[in-house]
Amino acid sequence: MSERFFPDGMPQPLADTTSLPFWEAAAEHRLVVQRCQDCGRTRLPPSPVCSECQSDRADWQEVSGLGEVYSFTIVHRPLAADQSLPFVIAVISLEGSGGLRMISNVVGIEPEAVEIAMPGELIWEDMSETLAIPRFRPRS
Amino acid sequence: MSGRKACIVGVGETEYARWGKIGDVTEHALACQAIQRAVTDAGLSMQDVDGLASFAEDRNEATFLAAELGLPSLRFANMVWLPGGGGGCAAVGNAAMAVETGQAEVVVVYRSLCQGQFFRFGTGGVDASAPPDPAPPTVQPANSLMLASMGFAMPYGLLMAAAAYALPTRRHMHLYGTRPEHLGLLAVTFREHASRNPRAVMGKKPMTLDDYYASPMIADPHRLFDCCLESDGACAVVVTTEERARDLSRRPVEILASEQGAPQGYAFGPFTNANVADEIYATGGTEEMANRLWGKAGLKPSDVDVAQIYDHFTGCVLMQIEDYGFCARGEGGPFIESGALSWKDGTLPTNTHGGSLSEAYIHGLNHVVEGVRSLRGESTSPVEGAEVCLVTSGACVPSSALVLGRK
Incomplete structure (x- = not known):
């Protein structure tokens, strides 16, 4: 996992x-x-x-899983018990997707450091055996 | 169609209160009360009403209300598809079409909200304090088109409106240098307008820019005071023909133009529209509709004396101001900073009732009510000699708007 x-x-x-x-x-x-x-x-x-x-x-x-932050918000209210706050919801422009964007999260960075146009890369979060959620972190 | 031009001849509302405060009266009872008051204000009786219209997935079906109120015959029962607060002006526009085509003679548009008896829109229906489901997380079946679309927002925690509408606003800030101060000034201005309005939930709570900055961050750049209220209450407006209006007690307010509009790919706005054209992402999505509206009314933005602009979030007002052509794209911040929206010296006094930020959140039908009052000279922040009022519905989602004129 x-x-x-x-x-x-x-x-x-x-x-x-x-x-x-x-x-x-x-x-x-x-x-x-x-x-x-x-x-x-x-x-x-x-x-x-x-x-x-x-x-x-x-x-x-x-798609490659490379992308960049198109827009974002830093959210200070939880959706679930024991959620760490704040967290970042972002619109990510996906490279090699024919110009598509998707909603996701930016993780692995201080929320206040997230910027529009920041390059990101896909990271999978396995929520269970059957469910993986695509999130993004700063490109290494 | 001579004499069948649509007018608004009556407005009414219940008490407005903080969400959950009206617990002993049902939502449909509030709807009945608001409709009764609007019909009385018009100088009509329920015997005259033959149409009911609403929007925003209203739980209070027109057919049941017609039975409760004793309408002799319901000839026009209508709901708008536009999501949430996007449809308020469209419901009035539909009522206008009904009376202008002879489908009905007197249509009442209503909206009633008792969020405490159902759920708070602001939370997206999620209770973060609930114990987690012991079953492992997995994909759940979506039994509606809406839920299937929301399936690409929810797993990332995008359920709260304050977060969704922050996305286009944040990009606007990035593109044009719009600052938190611009959003704060807008909130402070509407609160000042509410201070003269006895109906306003926040009327006795003055706000300074420092108070704004001290309010808790909800979804950056949205602080608490960037977000509309969550209210209990109901309001209604009565639409009939110019001919009928001549015999009534009130000065009629003419519906000069109404429009609905959803740009390509807009669906449920920032919850689902990540792939709309880049040119419209950081806008209210209402520019094309606004151009149609001005064309239909035969007016231009500078003809507007007073505006009631749907204010679910401060940034959405700022972007609508640009969409409707009151300033150039990207200039919304400086336009607000200039004091343009202020009663009574601003060039575009806006939300003279205090708006959803400070009067009440009745999905913006209260903006139509205030638009009527502002042209009757009955606003608590009156704009002297006002002849043209723009009223808009929720933007950044599929939206609608009205241009009202003093007869």
Whole structure:
């Protein structure tokens, strides 16, 4: 099991059949984005059709896990018992994803030191045997 | 359509209180009270009402309220899809469309909130003090489109609105040099306006910029005083035709324009819109809608005498001011610093009731009520001779807006 940053009681991912493959890949420590098989446009969160060409044919593309902070907030209120505060929620621009961003956390750094445009890299937090959450830390 | 132009002819509200303080009256009873007061204010009776409209996933169904209030016939029952406070002006706009097309004659738009009897929006419905589930964390089924989308925010702790709306605001600060002081001045200004308003929950609690800086940080850059109140209470507005309004007691307020707007990919705003176009991320998302609104009204930003701008968070007001064209993109901070939003010497007196930051959080329908009062000359912070009022609904999510005019 990985290093832990957040307690077990954090809100858990909710998924339907469209979005479940993201979390199945995450459990294998693969960060994936959905990709249209007709026009190649990537999308996140997953959706049943491509907003560019309306195709419903899509597969999943693994991304490098490199990114940078697009925006962030330092949160001083807990979501779960025994959560360490404050913590950072960030929007991360994902390299090699076709220009996608995702919401995640920045860990492994003093929250006050986080800046927009700071380079980050993916780190997986295993919350259980079946659940891994992609978070980001400053690029080493 | 001569004579069928929509007007607002009545407004009403219950007592406003801190969330959870109204525990002995049900939310639908408050809705009934607000509707009764608005209908009475209009000089109408419940026998005249044939339409009800609301928004923000209202729990108080129009069909049940119509039965409770004894409406002879409910011809128009309407809910807006826009999330939360984004839909208040749209509900009024829908009422206007109903009366202008003859679908109904008198439509009451209402919103009632007793958060203590349900849950606090501000927490996102999470109780951090609850004992953790002993089962190992795993992926849970999402049984709605909303929850499936929120599935990409929740595991990171993004449930609290104060955190979500901090994201575009933080980027605005990065891009344009917007400072905490700008946000603080905005909060202080609205609190000052509330000091003259006997309905305002925070009316007797003056605030200085030092008080603002002393308020606890919630989700940086949002301090407590950047966040709207969480309130119990209800309000309502009555919409009918110009022709009908001529026979009524009150000076009608004309609905000059109404618009709804969600930019591409906006969905549930900063909870789910990390992938909207870069050009609109650090905005209120309402610029394109604002341009349509001005076009429809045949007016421009400089024609506005007074504004009631949805203030869930200070930064969202700042970005809306830019969206609606009151200043250039990135200039919202200096615009606030200039005192523009202040009653009574500012160029754009804004939230003359104190807003959701200091009057009450009724999902912004109270901003429509204040817009009407400001054009009737009944505001407690009156703008002399005001003829045009902009009212906006929650921005940084799909939103809506009204331009009101004095007849």
